[in-house]
Each structure stands twice: as C-alpha cells, then as structure tokens.
Amino acid sequence: MAKSVLTPQSEDFPRWYQEVIQKAEMAENGPVRGTMIIRPWGYAIWERIQKELDERIRATGHKNAYFPLFIPMPFLEREAEHVEGFSPELAVVTHGGGSELGEPVAVRPTSETVIGDAMSRWIQSHRDLPLLLNQWANVVRWELRPRLFLRTSEFLWQEGHTAHATWEDAQAETLRMHEVYADLMQSVLAIDPVLGRKTDTERFAGAEATYTLEALMRDGKALQMGTSHNLGQNFARAFDIGFSTPEGDRELCWMTSWGVSTRVVGALIMVHGDDRGLRLPPALAPAQVVVLAVRDETSDVCQRVSGELRALGLRVETDVDTHTGFGRRVTDWELKGVPIRIEIGPRDVEEDSMTLVRRDTGAKESVALGSAASVVPETLRTIQAELLGQATARQDEMTTDVENVDEIVSGDGNGFMRLPWVDVSADGERRLNEHGLSVRCLVAPEGSVPTTEGAIESSLAYVARAY
C-alpha cells in the first residue's frame, strides 16, 4: 500500500479539500484575493454541469440571454431590502476612461435589477407572459473569507429570471425550477439534497419566499447547492413591470429568480471525495474512462480499446505516457476521480484480457479485451447509482432528531439536527446563530416544501453548521 498522497479527511478536512483541488489540478487562487483560476479539469466539470443544467432549463421553456456586468447604482437602490442585503459585498467601479465617474457603477452581485428594468419595457400585455429567461454569467460579491469554489469574490453561475401574470404561476415556476435543480443534483451529481424553504432571516434579499437545496458534506457541515425565489411583486413594483389584462386593467407582474453556481463543484468534491482524491459520478466526469498502457508495447491495444469505447459515445482518455512511472499515473487519475480505469499490460494482452478498476470501490477485475463495449457502460451505471446510494445513506445517518435548541447547542454540531420549527422560532434561531449553527431550511412533515403559513407552522427545521 502506497503512502497516501493527501492529508486524510479524518485528520484535517479543510486541508484535504485544499490539497485535492490543487493535486487534481482543478483550481487555484487568482492574483487578487478571493478570485479563482479554474483549471481545465475543474472547468471541464463545470462545463458538464452547465450542459446538463442548460438542457433542463431549455426543456422547461426558458430562453438564454445576456445582460450587462455593470449596473447603475440607483437600480440596486430601488428595492430597499435588496440593496440592504447586498451592499456589504458590493464591488463598485468609481473610475473609467482615466477619470472619476460621475455616477459610480456596481459590478453585478446578481441581476434582478438590470433584468427587471429591461422586462418593464418588454412586457406590455398578458400576451407577453410568462417571460422565461436565463443567463449564464459571472457575478461579484466581495468576500472577506474566501474558499475555492465555496466562496469566492467572483463566481460563475446561471440565474433564471421570469415574469408571470399571477402569483400562482410564479409560485409554480419557483417550485418547478426547485425540482429541476433536485433532478440535476440527484441524477447527475449523485447528491440527494434536502429540499426546503428558507426562514425569513436566510431569505434572499428582496424575495417573498426562498426555496433551497441543502446537502451534507462528509464532514457533517451543510452546503446550500441552489436556490429558487418567489419574488412576489417586489421587483415588479420597484421597476414598474406591468401588463394589461384581457379585461384591459393594468396589473403588476409576479416574478421569480433562481440560481446554481460553481459552488456545487465544491459540494461534489466534499460529498464524494475520499482519501485518494475525487470520485466523480460518471454522468458528470469529463473523462468517464481512462485506458492506461502499462508498457509502451501495449499502447496500440489501448488506442484500439479507447476507440471502441468512444464509438459508444463515452468520454475516454488514453494514457500512453509510459515515460512517466505506472504508479504515478495511476495516482494522478485517481486524484482526478475518473470513474473507471482500464489497465492494459503485456500480461493482459497475453491472456487477451484487460484489468478494469473502479475508482469508487477500488475493485479490480480482469475482463476479456473484447468485452469492453458491454462491461464498461454497465459498470458506469452501477457506479453512478452506488455513489448516489452512498451519499444518501451517509446524509441519512448524519441526520438526527432532537428535542430542542438546548440539545443542539450542547452537542457537537455535526450533521443535520431536526426538530419542529415551533420549538425553534426566531428566538431559537438567534441562539443557534450565536453558536455557529443555523436553520438551513424548513421541511413540511410529509417531506414536501412548505408553501403556506400553516405548513411552515407545522414544519421541521433542519439545523446544521454551514459552509
């Protein structure tokens, strides 16, 4: 057994996290504090997420567009709660073209305001509704304590913005996208987050209701993986986004917004990663299989097997860099989390076989050279399913029911602690915050998302330490 490449998770989880990002060549710090250089391997993972999510966003009838990075300050100020929520982390440009600007402009922390301004012109009639837009963009929220992927001053995301004729339509949209996110997490990222509603203290600045997806990382801390907001008429009022009804009355639109960011890459690392590195779900992995030549003389066979697998539509890397030691290459691919490694050496070729190794379990088996096309896809499906199964089981194990806030505050603060929301309330929430804990979300007793006052009253609070 070779000595471990990474600091074990059990020894120092934050250090493990940093090391795995560095050694898997995913990302590094940019020259300005809080910025991130996303390296090809990390970016390829993000692009996979983008592709999967973009397809789902289009499939639900949304169109992509692009709005400016710079936002006039007065825009942000129009919605009182919105500006208050974002002003501490706002980056403001004061100079341009060599001189001080008369009107400073903000670098977007999110785009509700610019998009709202445009929508107010684009929407005139009920026939213009619903208006379903999405944009892929970078945003800036100045961070004092940055962490790669989890919290950076600039990050990449997708933000959806929609306008509807009724509250019911907006609510349906909010919940629909919440579900789209859940599907992405489960079927692609192999993570099964808790779907719930944010308390008023954690609600998005300017929203009427915020719905969230919260997952537990391996160290027992929670991470918000996505949010979907019902904005009510708050922004419609601030930006005068109205429409004429069929009856000829003028009414304000009901709006939503929803987003998923590069932060989910952090979740992926911390949910599935182990002491050997990343473990990527096949649906997401930029390379699902790496075919590795043990010796130079087996390179041709490797190329052939890779070709067969690519013909099936699989993403395949071929590693015939025999100049580098075998062990070294094995370790590197494990760090990068490629789900299946196929090793082909002289011994395999002699027996007309190859060695197939699963990254998730480490299990090795010798299979016939000709069977790649049948064995590999099957194994990829198995890995995808088992990663989700493991992650879900671990999260369940780390979720405990508790009696009251005292019990939480006196405990070790690990995992989700669940109790009736009425037993927490605003006062209990403050106490939790003082102890570095927070109510991550509220879930209705039957497991659904609470949408009414009554459902909130009877809901369960999920409490955890959070990233």
Added chain:
RNA sequence: CGGGACGUGGCGCAGUUUGGUUAGCGCGCAGCGUUCGGGACGCUGAGGUCGCGGGUUCAAAUCCCGCCGUCCCGACCA
C-alpha cells in the same frame, strides 16, 4: 477595520536570535541511462534583484526605520 504571523530559485522551507567563505535543502524542471502491474532510481545540469526603499557597518538575508504585500482568527453570503 481589530488580534496573530509571514515575505529567501516555479512550489514548500532552513538560515536571521549571536552580521563574516561561493545563500542551502526537499519537491518540481531539463538531459542521459537503468526502470515500469500502485507516487521508481542513478548521474549530470539549469534556475536567486533574499518583498520594496532607506539607514548603520570594513561587511547585511541577518541589525534599525519606513513602505508594500500575503496568510490565519472575530460582524455577511450562492
């Protein structure tokens, strides 16, 4: 902004307390050879304004002053 450190080849560090040869070490990098089924090894080699500016001194990475920058800990967020 308050508290604690740190700045020396690409990266990680030693050397600074007590000034004194040619500023070392590990990793990485280049060449050659032997290796190759779980981070290989040997030999050879390249690579340094010791954060910046000033001062003290025969002599400064080392002492003094100033500046700059970075990291860690305390009030927000996807």
